[in-house]
Amino acid sequence: xxxxxxxxxxxxxxxxxxxxxxxxxxxxxxxxxxxxxxxxxxxxxxxxxxxxxxxxxxxxxxxxxxxxxxxxxxxxxxxxxxxxxxxxxxxxxxxxxxxxxxxxxxxxxxxx
Amino acid sequence: xxxxxxxxxxxxxxxxxxxxxxxxxxxxxxxxxxxxxxxxxxxxxxxxxxxxxxxxxxxxxxxxxxxxxxxxxxxxxxxxxxxxxxxxxxxxxxxxxxxxxxxxxxxxxxxxx
Numbered sequence: 001x002x003x004x005x006x007x008x009x010x011x012x013x014x015x016x017x018x019x020x021x022x023x024x025x026x027x028x029x030x031x032x033x034x035x036x037x038x039x040x041x042x043x044x045x046x047x048x049x050x051x052x053x054x055x056x057x058x059x060x061x062x063x064x065x066x067x068x069x070x071x072x073x074x075x076x077x078x079x080x081x082x083x084x085x086x087x088x089x090x091x092x093x094x095x096x097x098x099x100x101x102x103x104x105x106x107x108x109x110x111x112x
Numbered sequence: 113x114x115x116x117x118x119x120x121x122x123x124x125x126x127x128x129x130x131x132x133x134x135x136x137x138x139x140x141x142x143x144x145x146x147x148x149x150x151x152x153x154x155x156x157x158x159x160x161x162x163x164x165x166x167x168x169x170x171x172x173x174x175x176x177x178x179x180x181x182x183x184x185x186x187x188x189x190x191x192x193x194x195x196x197x198x199x200x201x202x203x204x205x206x207x208x209x210x211x212x213x214x215x216x217x218x219x220x221x222x223x224x225x
Contacts, residue, residue, distance in 0.1 A: 009152065033213055042202055042216040043155070088154065090214075099145075099170075100214060104154035 002027050002094050006103030014111050019076040021106035023089035030092055032065055032072045033100065038085040079110050115139065118203050118217035125197075125224050133188045133220045135203035141215070142208030144186035148172060149200040149219075158201075161186055162208070190222065197224045 003026040013019050023032065031050045035043040047056055049065035049072060056063045060083075062075045076083055086105040093099035116137045125131045137144065146158040157170030161180040175194025180186050190197045200221050204214040 006154075035214070042219050043214070044216070045213040048213060099157065099160060102155040104152065 002101055004089060004091050004101045004103040006089055006106055008106055009104065010107050010109075012109045012111065013079050015081060016078050019079050019083070019108055021074050021087050021089075021108075023072045023074075023103050025070045025091050027091075027094060028069050030069075032069075033090045034063060034072075034074055035088045035090065035102075036085050037088065037105070041085075043088060076108075079108070081110050081112055084108060084110050116203055116205055116215055116217035118201075118220050120220060121218065123220055123222045125222070127224055128192045129224075130189055130191050131197075131222065131224075133190065133201055133203075133222070135186045135188065135217060136184055137186075137203075137205045137215075137217075138184060139205055139207070139215060140183070141205035142183070143206040144180065145204045145206070145214065146170075146176070146178065146186070146188045147202045147204065149202060155202065158188065190224075197222060 005024045007022050031048055033048045034046040036046055037043045047063050052069050053067045054065040060077045064073045086107045088102050088105045090100040090102045093101050119134045143162050145160045147155040149155055156172050158176050159170050159178040161167035164183050167178050167180050175191055177189045200219050202219045203217040206212050206214050
């Protein structure tokens with residue numbers, strides 16, 4: 001069945017270092033969404049990418065959607081302790097309208 | 113403020129008991145979802161409902177049941193048939209039209225001993 005894979009599962013960085021998480025889908029996606037879950041919290045929507053090759057920025061966060069619309073990445077420049085959490089990518093399920101399939105997430109920890 | 117309310121935040125039950133998790137939304141969203149989260153497993157879909165009085169099984173529906181009698185409410189019952197019920201349960205909703213992202217509640221952490 002359809003799968004969305006994310007790597008790495010964990011990433012530990014020193015504050016100020018950059019961070020990247022990668023998302024790969026087994027199928028072509030119409031769009032991809034990214035969510036952030038702070039420790040002890042719930043996932044919060046960050047952004048949606050729709051177009052092939054699309055790049056969007058939110059302050060220090062840069063999101064990319066691959067040309068083939070099967071992969072995506074989230075890059076954080078100069079991490080801060082506020083970036084700590086788990087980052088999930090999610091793509092539409094091919095089977096049911098509106099359902100999302102989530103990657104397993106990348107858990108980011110930042111050492112001050 | 114609009115949002116999704118899950119209650120309670122923490123729930124403890126003995127093995128063999130059914131337990132119902134509450135989820136209420138005032139976002140006027142048509143679709144509602146239940147996800148289960150285990151460490152390192154991401155979010156797995158249990159049940160979803162696109163419209164009142166209708167719902168479908170997700171990827172891991174065995175041992176769970178839901179109802180959708182009102183647009184605002186989508187309670188999840190964890191039955192004694194669920195083999196590993198201890199987990200973090202997240203309810204979410206999504207607008208039926210227009211831009212569609214998931215809005216999550218704060219979650220319920222269920223511990224069954």
